[in-house]
Every structure is written in C-alpha cells, then in structure tokens.
Amino acid sequence: MFKVLVADHISTKGLDILNQEEDIEVDYQPEIQFAELLEIIKDYDAIITRSRTPVTKELLERAEKLKVVGRAGVGVDNVDLEECSKRGILVVNTPGANTVGAAELTMAHMYAILRKLHLAHEDMLKGNWNRKKFMGEELNGKVVGIIGLGNVGSQVAIRCKASGATVIAYDPYIPREKGDRLGVELVENLDDLLKRVDILTLHCPLTEETKGMIGEREIGLLKDGVYFVNAARGGIVDEDALYKYMKKGKFAGIGLDVFSKEPPDEKIRRLFEFDNISLSPHIGANTYESQDNVAIKVAQQVINALKGRFVESAVNAPFTITEGLASIKAYLELAEKLGSLLAQYAGGNFQEIIIETRGDIKEHIDPISAYVLKGFLSPALDIPVNIINAPYIAKERGINIVKTTKERGENFKDFIKITAKNEKEEKVVGGTAFYGKIPRIMLIDNYWIDIEPTGVILIFENKDVPGVIAKIGEILAKHNINIAGFRLGRLEKGKIALGALQLDDRLNKTILEEIQQIPEILKAKEIIL
Numbered sequence: 435m436f437k438v439l440v441a442d443h444i445s446t447k448g449l450d451i452l453n454q455e456e457d458i459e460v461d462y463q464p465e466i467q468f469a470e471l472l473e474i475i476k477d478y479d480a481i482i483t484r485s486r487t488p489v490t491k492e493l494l495e496r497a498e499k500l501k502v503v504g505r506a507g508v509g510v511d512n513v514d515l516e517e518c519s520k521r522g523i524l525v526v527n528t529p530g531a532n533t534v535g536a537a538e539l540t541m542a543h544m545y546a547i548l549r550k551l552h553l554a555h556e557d558m559l560k561g562n563w564n565r566k567k568f569m570g571e572e573l574n575g576k577v578v579g580i581i582g583l584g585n586v587g588s589q590v591a592i593r594c595k596a597s598g599a600t601v602i603a604y605d606p607y608i609p610r611e612k613g614d615r616l617g618v619e620l621v622e623n624l625d626d627l628l629k630r631v632d633i634l635t636l637h638c639p640l641t642e643e644t645k646g647m648i649g650e651r652e653i654g655l656l657k658d659g660v661y662f663v664n665a666a667r668g669g670i671v672d673e674d675a676l677y678k679y680m681k682k683g684k685f686a687g688i689g690l691d692v693f694s695k696e697p698p699d700e701k702i703r704r705l706f707e708f709d710n711i712s713l714s715p716h717i718g719a720n721t722y723e724s725q726d727n728v729a730i731k732v733a734q735q736v737i738n739a740l741k742g743r744f745v746e747s748a749v750n751a752p753f754t755i756t757e758g759l760a761s762i763k764a765y766l767e768l769a770e771k772l773g774s775l776l777a778q779y780a781g782g783n784f785q786e787i788i789i790e791t792r793g794d795i796k797e798h799i800d801p802i803s804a805y806v807l808k809g810f811l812s813p814a815l816d817i818p819v820n821i822i823n824a825p826y827i828a829k830e831r832g833i834n835i836v837k838t839t840k841e842r843g844e845n846f847k848d849f850i851k852i853t854a855k856n857e858k859e860e861k862v863v864g865g866t867a868f869y870g871k872i873p874r875i876m877l878i879d880n881y882w883i884d885i886e887p888t889g890v891i892l893i894f895e896n897k898d899v900p901g902v903i904a905k906i907g908e909i910l911a912k913h914n915i916n917i918a919g920f921r922l923g924r925l926e927k928g929k930i931a932l933g934a935l936q937l938d939d940r941l942n943k944t945i946l947e948e949i950q951q952i953p954e955i956l957k958a959k960e961i962i963l
C-alpha cells in the first residue's frame with residue numbers, strides 16, 4: 435500500500451483518480467503547516483504540493499519512504515531538486531496544464547494597467563465619476579517583450595499579436611523556428627529587447643540563472659513610461675530596484691502576480707503605495723479549468739511513478755522518460771543486469787566506466803547508462819539506488835562516466851558494452867536482446883558467451899583442459915544443486931576458458947570454496963542477477 439500526502443489544495447478530479455487506486459491511501463491535508471509536515475512526512479511514499487509548500491532539504495532528510503514529489507503546477511523552484519535526485523526521489527510536474535490560466539491572467543494584468551481598470555473600479559466604488567482621469571493606452575501597436583517563450587510565453591505572444599502588438603522575445607533555449615512559427619522575433623541579446631519594448635512580461639522559470647535577471651541595470655535600459663508584468667516568479671525581478679524606479683516614475687504601470695516572498699513582507703509591500711499597480715496573490719493558475727487539468731495530470735503521474743510505469747514529465751530524471759522507452763525495455767533490463775554483473779564479478783573499485791551502445795538503441799544512451807549505473811552501484815551500497823540517484827552517486831564516488839555510441843555491429847545489430855577501468859585492470863561485459871525482447875549476456879572480458887541474465891550464475895575461469903566441468907558438476911551434485919544451463923567460452927584451445935553455470939539454488943561459502951580449490955580453477959564467483 436502506498437501512502438500519498440496531498441499537502442495543498444488540488445481539484446477533486448485529481449483526488450478522485452488517486453482514490454480509485456486500491457493500493458493507494460490518500461491523505462488530503464491542504465492546509466497543513468510546515469512544522470507538522472516535518473513530523474509526519476516519514477510515513478509517506480509520495481507528496482503532492484503546489485507553490486505553498488516548499489520541499490526542502492530539511493523535509494527530505496525526514497522523508498524516509500518518499501519516492502515521488504508531485505508538483506501540481508510548473509515551477510519547481512520550491513523543490514530542492516538536487517537533494518531529491520541524490521535521494522533517488524523522482525520529481526514530476528504538470529507542464530502545459532495551467533498554461534492558459536497563467537497566460538490569461540498575464541493579459542488581464544496587461545489590460546488592467548494599460549487602461550487603469552483597477553483604479554477606475556476603486557474610484558467608482560468611492561462614489562466618483564471621473565471619465566477624464568482614466569485615459570489609457572492600447573495594446574494595439576505596442577512592442578511587447580517576452581522573456582521565456584515556453585508554454586505560457588507562447589500563449590501570451592499569440593494573444594498580444596491578436597491584439598495588434600508586435601512581439602519580440604528573449605529565450606536562449608528554444609530554436610529560432612519556434613519564434614518564426616509564432617511570428618515572434620527572437621532577439622539574441624536581452625539588453626536589445628529591454629531597450630525596444632513598451633511592455634515587458636516575464637515567463638521564464640526561477641533558476642540560478644534567472645534570479646535577479648531584471649535588476650537595476652536592466653530596468654535602467656527600459657524606456658521611460660514602460661509597462662511591466664510579472665506572472666512568472668518574484669525572484670526574477672529585483673523588487674528593490676523595481677521600487678527605486680517606481681519612485682522615479684519610470685513605469686507607466688506594473689502588474690504583479692508573484693513575489694519573492696509569498697505572502698509579501700513589508701519591504702515588498704512598499705511597492706503597493708504607488709498608483710497604477712495591479713496586484714494578485716499568485717493566482718495565475720487559479721482557474722477551474724487549469725486546476726482540473728493540473729490535478730488530473732499530477733495524480734496520473736504520481737500513480738505511474740509509484741507503480742514504476744513511465745511518466746510524462748519527470749523533472750529530475752537523467753533522461754526524458756517517455757512511452758518510447760517501452761520499446762527498449764529489454765535493453766534497459768539488460769543494462770541493469772550488465773552493471774550488476776560487472777560489480778559482482780569484477781568489484782566496484784573502478785575510476786572510469788565507459789558505456790557504449792551500438793545500433794538503433796544508440797539514441798537511448800542516457801536511459802541505458804542510468805540503468806547500467808543502477809545495476810553497478812546497487813550491489814555495493816545499502817542505500818536504495820535508482821535511475822534518478824545513480825548518476826549522482828557515481829559522481830560522488832569519483833567515477834568518471836563516458837558514454838559512446840556506434841553504428842550497428844557486425845555480429846549483433848544492437849549491443850551494449852561496458853568497460854570498467856582502474857589503474858590496474860580493465861573489465862568488459864556486453865550483451866544484446868534477441869528479437870529486441872530477450873536479454874542475453876554475450877561478452878565477459880574477451881570471452882563470447884551466451885547467458886540468460888537471471889537467477890544464480892556461477893562464473894569461473896579455468897585452465898582449458900578436460901574434466902574441469904565434471905569436477906564442478908560432482909561438487910554441485912554432492913550438495914544437491916541442480917544445473918539449469920551451461921555455457922563455455924574460450925579464446926584459444928588449451929589456454930584459458932570462461933564458463934557460466936546457471937544454477938537452481940544458491941551456493942554457500944563452503945561449496946564455493948570447494949569449487950575454488952579445484953586445481954584447474956583460476957577464479958570462481960557466484961553472481962545473483
């Protein structure tokens with residue numbers, strides 16, 4: 435039974451989906467305070483949050499069973515992603531689900547400050563009828579500058595263009611064609627955008643790079659009488675600089691849905707003393723439609739993640755987890771088994787691991803590598819290793835991971851080869867999946883072999899002389915251990931051979947020692963796959 439804590443308000447549509455799962459117990463505590471959360475988090479397998487609840491290192495340190503963080507929204511700046519990754523906790527979010535809500539609120543702020551609508555409303559409530567006082571400007575004909583042309587930025591662009599504005603955008607991470615498709619000029623330099631715009635609107639995430647991106651220098655570059663809207667994150671703009679320039683009368687109006695501290699503290703609230711500032715308490719995604727979308731999507735993803743199925747938007751996975759990976763399921767299984775075989779047969783003390791994929795599977799080098807590392811690290815560690823934390827743990831242990839790809843091999847169309855190196859030695863394992871479905875270990879060091887990667891396998895190196903297998907068979911028979919399969923590989927007649935026996939039961943220490951004492955045996959190891 436999985437326990438899921440929903441620690442923020444989400445739509446009942448998402449709760450219903452969670453409640454329908456027989457093996458999921460849902461605890462809905464939308465008003466829970468952080469101190470209480472710290473006390474109870476140890477019992478949960480998954481937590482679902484919105485922007486109210488931070489998922490901090492302190493929380494994660496207590497979250498002994500936590501496997502999934504579901505962010506019912508887009509921005510994951512309230513989640514310590516690195517700490518989640520180190521702990522093997524998958525973070526999923528819901529891109530696109532609240533896009534329209536956020537874009538429409540942006541437009542609402544834009545129109546409000548252009549027409550001073552909020553001020554006219556307040557004025558009328560006071561009993562006034564000041565038609566002359568409320569002269570405004572039109573969006574038609576203006577130049578709108580968008581920072582971050584992702585889901586929300588694109589929808590804002592479409593709406594601004596429909597209103598007759600010219601739209602320019604700064605987003606160094608999207609292809610030029612996206613701008614062309616939207617009829618938006620992508621500028622290469624942020625300063626160029628700032629100098630040209632009549633209205634500036636932010637739609638990038640809060641990251642190390644974007645924190646304080648719009649500071650005193652940047653605001654200084656804007657035209658006098660500019661409009662500014664922020665429905666992304668408070669920390670992207672320096673609110674002290676905003677205050678300073680509001681005081682100087684630089685802005686014709688500003689609209690804010692988000693603040694560096696929520697609810698805003700006294701320092702931020704200084705901004706509220708100015709005229710023509712339109713405010714909302716982080717409600718960009720607060721439409722019934724967006725909240726239904728977000729809740730449905732987060733519930734589905736958390737269920738999939740808990741049940742080990744593919745998830746659509748994993749934020750901290752070392753690769754994009756998509757349904758497409760289902761087609762290489764056998765290779766992912768093989769990758770994990772090869773990693774495990776390597777660690778068990780050759781030990782874990784390697785400085786470099788080279789992971790090579792050949793053939794059509796080469797494009798999946800990232801997920802394959804993550805599974806190799808999971809398999810390689812798991813036998814040696816008592817902490818749970820999964821595909822999320824495996825690359826981090828490998829890095830922390832000082833292992834250099836090299837990924838290479840090659841075209842189809844001569845012997846096998848698709849092949850995974852792992853080479854582990856340290857100062858003294860180099861070890862190689864490799865394999866393929868027959869018909870793309872049946873994983874097989876085909877290579878151990880230089881020996882070609884063919885083993886099913888499951889169960890108990892005795893791998894041994896021996897002098898290539900007659901009678902060795904019989905001696906091993908005799909010992910196994912004496913201890914009532916049945917041989918399920920047998921493979922032998924050798925490089926040259928009469929030199930050294932490598933054998934693999936698939937066994938129905940595990941060997942104990944005594945049996946293994948008896949085998950190791952056979953004079954022709956150079957090395958024998960029991961591998962559990």
Ligand SMILES: NC(=O)C1=CN([C@@H]2O[C@H](COP(=O)(O)OP(=O)(O)OC[C@H]3O[C@@H](n4cnc5c(N)ncnc54)[C@H](O)[C@@H]3O)[C@@H](O)[C@H]2O)C=CC1
Nearest residue numbers: 509536582583584585586605607637638639665666718719
């Ligand atoms: N006020 C609200 O309730 C809501 C706020 N948001 C905020 O809006 C942000 C954007 O949301 P989406 O469009 O859905 O995300 P998205 O991921 O689709 O788009 C973000 C865009 O920002 C760009 N970007 C990243 N770093 C950048 C940089 N240094 N300079 C310029 N562009 C950069 C990315 O390339 C991407 O195209 C979210 O991260 C979130 O913080 C989102 C939804 C609701």
Ligand SMILES: O=C(O)CCC(=O)C(=O)O
Nearest residue numbers: 484485486507508509719
């Ligand atoms: O509804 C929320 O939690 C805030 C939405 C938001 O800011 C986001 O999705 O990034």
